[in-house]
Amino acid sequence: MSETAVERVAQTLREDILTGRYRAGDRLPSERELAERAGVSRSAVREGLRTLAQLGLVEISPSGARVGALQNASLDIVGHLLDLHDVPDATLVDQILEVHTHLFSSCVRMAVIRGSDAELHAVRAHLHAIQHDELESSAYLEHLHGMVNGLVDASGNFVLRLLRQALKLQFWDRLEAQQDISVRMPQEVLAPLAHRLDQALEARDATSAAELVFELMSDHRERVVKLLNAEQARQLAGRVTSHLQHLFDLPAAEPGAPS
Amino acid sequence: MSETAVERVAQTLREDILTGRYRAGDRLPSERELAERAGVSRSAVREGLRTLAQLGLVEISPSGARVGALQNASLDIVGHLLDLHDVPDATLVDQILEVHTHLFSSCVRMAVIRGSDAELHAVRAHLHAIQHDELESSAYLEHLHGMVNGLVDASGNFVLRLLRQALKLQFWDRLEAQQDISVRMPQEVLAPLAHRLDQALEARDATSAAELVFELMSDHRERVVKLLNAEQARQLAGRVTSHLQHLFDLPAAEPGAPS
DNA sequence: GGCACGGGGTGGTCTGACCAGATTGGTCGG
DNA sequence: CCGACCAATCTGGTCAGACCACCCCGTGCC
Numbered sequence: 001m002s003e004t005a006v007e008r009v010a011q012t013l014r015e016d017i018l019t020g021r022y023r024a025g026d027r028l029p030s031e032r033e034l035a036e037r038a039g040v041s042r043s044a045v046r047e048g049l050r051t052l053a054q055l056g057l058v059e060i061s062p063s064g065a066r067v068g069a070l071q072n073a074s075l076d077i078v079g080h081l082l083d084l085h086d087v088p089d090a091t092l093v094d095q096i097l098e099v100h101t102h103l104f105s106s107c108v109r110m111a112v113i114r115g116s117d118a119e120l121h122a123v124r125a126h127l128h129a130i131q132h133d134e135l136e137s138s139a140y141l142e143h144l145h146g147m148v149n150g151l152v153d154a155s156g157n158f159v160l161r162l163l164r165q166a167l168k169l170q171f172w173d174r175l176e177a178q179q180d181i182s183v184r185m186p187q188e189v190l191a192p193l194a195h196r197l198d199q200a201l202e203a204r205d206a207t208s209a210a211e212l213v214f215e216l217m218s219d220h221r222e223r224v225v226k227l228l229n230a231e232q233a234r235q236l237a238g239r240v241t242s243h244l245q246h247l248f249d250l251p252a253a254e255p256g257a258p259s
Numbered sequence: 260m261s262e263t264a265v266e267r268v269a270q271t272l273r274e275d276i277l278t279g280r281y282r283a284g285d286r287l288p289s290e291r292e293l294a295e296r297a298g299v300s301r302s303a304v305r306e307g308l309r310t311l312a313q314l315g316l317v318e319i320s321p322s323g324a325r326v327g328a329l330q331n332a333s334l335d336i337v338g339h340l341l342d343l344h345d346v347p348d349a350t351l352v353d354q355i356l357e358v359h360t361h362l363f364s365s366c367v368r369m370a371v372i373r374g375s376d377a378e379l380h381a382v383r384a385h386l387h388a389i390q391h392d393e394l395e396s397s398a399y400l401e402h403l404h405g406m407v408n409g410l411v412d413a414s415g416n417f418v419l420r421l422l423r424q425a426l427k428l429q430f431w432d433r434l435e436a437q438q439d440i441s442v443r444m445p446q447e448v449l450a451p452l453a454h455r456l457d458q459a460l461e462a463r464d465a466t467s468a469a470e471l472v473f474e475l476m477s478d479h480r481e482r483v484v485k486l487l488n489a490e491q492a493r494q495l496a497g498r499v500t501s502h503l504q505h506l507f508d509l510p511a512a513e514p515g516a517p518s
Numbered sequence: 519g520g521c522a523c524g525g526g527g528t529g530g531t532c533t534g535a536c537c538a539g540a541t542t543g544g545t546c547g548g
Numbered sequence: 549c550c551g552a553c554c555a556a557t558c559t560g561g562t563c564a565g566a567c568c569a570c571c572c573c574g575t576g577c578c
Binding site for chain 3: 265299302303322323
């Protein structure tokens with residue numbers, strides 16, 4: 001309603017593709033037909049299709065638009081996948097967090113090895129702040145994200161920064177918007193790890209720091225996934241299968257050019 | 260020339276933004292003015308802007324389009340950054356490969372821990388094939404990519420697959436199109452590492468496998484960057500500064516809302 | 519049966535128009 | 549002199565309708 005017409009078109013098609021209603025390789029209806037169906041002009045449809053094409057969800061060719069394989073789409077579809085259902089798909093979240101864990105464990109390694117003293121000091125300041133239990137949730141998150149941003153800064157890797165930002169925008173901000181999913185770790189778990197991490201940062205012990213972050217994020221991941229699974233099970237009355245099953249079992253058969 | 264009008268518009272604006280001609284926060288000219296300048300219709304400009312907005316390069320608001328911060332853009336801009344100059348920016352390539360190295364080292368760990376015997380066997384088959392020196396370059400690359408794809412399959416992580424695909428499409432395919440950049444490792448370096456990796460995969464020794472892949476990819480990374488630096492230095496008559504310097508030294512100062 | 523030829527359908531582009539909301543600049547009242 | 553208000557103007561959002569080049573497919577001719 002409130003959205004713009006092209007957003008409506010894009011969202012409808014996007015959901016149809018992401019949920020598997022259109023399957024990879026299918027030919028989309030023509031722009032004229034889509035326009036008529038949605039009750040909008042062809043320009044609106046075209047702009048919507050453009051965004052989907054940029055996401056890698058459709059491929060527009062002079063003979064018509066075809067649905068692309070989800071596995072070849074942009075990383076940016078992750079956010080839209082999470083939006084498909086009221087409660088984010090637990091399996092997908094688990095996989096996001098897994099990548100996140102490994103990636104930022106490596107990030108810490110780079111930061112410790114290459115970061116300047118000032119950068120590491122800024123990270124440690126955020127780390128100290130996090131351990132204050134009285135913090136409001138918003139301040140807690142602010143310091144948490146500040147610390148990660150600081151680590152990415154210290155790593156000096158622009159690609160890593162893009163990845164961090166993509167994951168933050170698509171994942172964290174979405175998850176934090178749902179208050180029923182508490183992502184805050186209990187202090188008795190956080191404190192000892194944080195303390196050791198602080199020491200590792202001070203001593204510039206890259207391996208220890210990376211392992212500690214890995215541990216920390218793995219624990220966090222377990223908590224989030226457990227909570228999501230419970231939530232999902234409640235909503236679906238026990239059905240725990242992933243909504244997005246079609247993503248995970250892929251034939252992956254993709255020969256080169258047909259003879 | 261041969262391109263479509265909206266692609267021309269998008270490319271022009273994209274390059275202007277990526278090279279820093281437009282800086283973050285700047286307001287773009289109005290659609291009507293852009294259309295007049297480029298000699299195309301407003302519809303073409305609008306579609307071009309849509310793609311840039313989807314890339315996170317511009318933010319379109321009812322009052323006008325503003326340039327976004329590059330660090331908040333989609334990961335998909337990496338490919339366009341590489342396209343900016345004849346020879347890809349060595350610093351950027353180095354950072355891409357660094358992320359790549361860490362990511363797929365972790366990927367191997369997941370694959371070894373969770374992959375099925377069949378999946379690991381497929382990976383090893385590609386690994387064996389790579390070691391045949393007589394292979395043509397295309398077959399070599401096919402097996403190399405087949406192996407990585409197999410690892411991603413074995414890891415069972417969809418997000419990882421998206422990342423792999425994004426990096427492959429944006430980075431590898433581009434680099435391999437430039438024959439002057441030999442990305443093939445000498446057999447005397449590859450063979451011993453590959454042999455040990457094969458053993459680690461067979462024994463399902465995750466840590467060893469991850470370390471070996473890390474080593475392998477680090478070596479590869481060094482070679483590529485060294486080659487690119489040389490190439491860049493030749494073309495620029497000794498000037499080795501990165502074209503994309505504006506990406507790497509960021510103030511990163513981004514407070515919340517202005518008072 | 520094979521091949522050339524249309525015709526209908528597709529995306530790509532343009533024109534010109536209207537709307538609602540934001541911006542802006544000037545005017546008027548304090 | 550300053551602030552509030554208001555109207556002209558500009559912006560993006562949308563639409564209808566038209567034309568083009570191209571591709572695909574079916575028909576009919578050879």
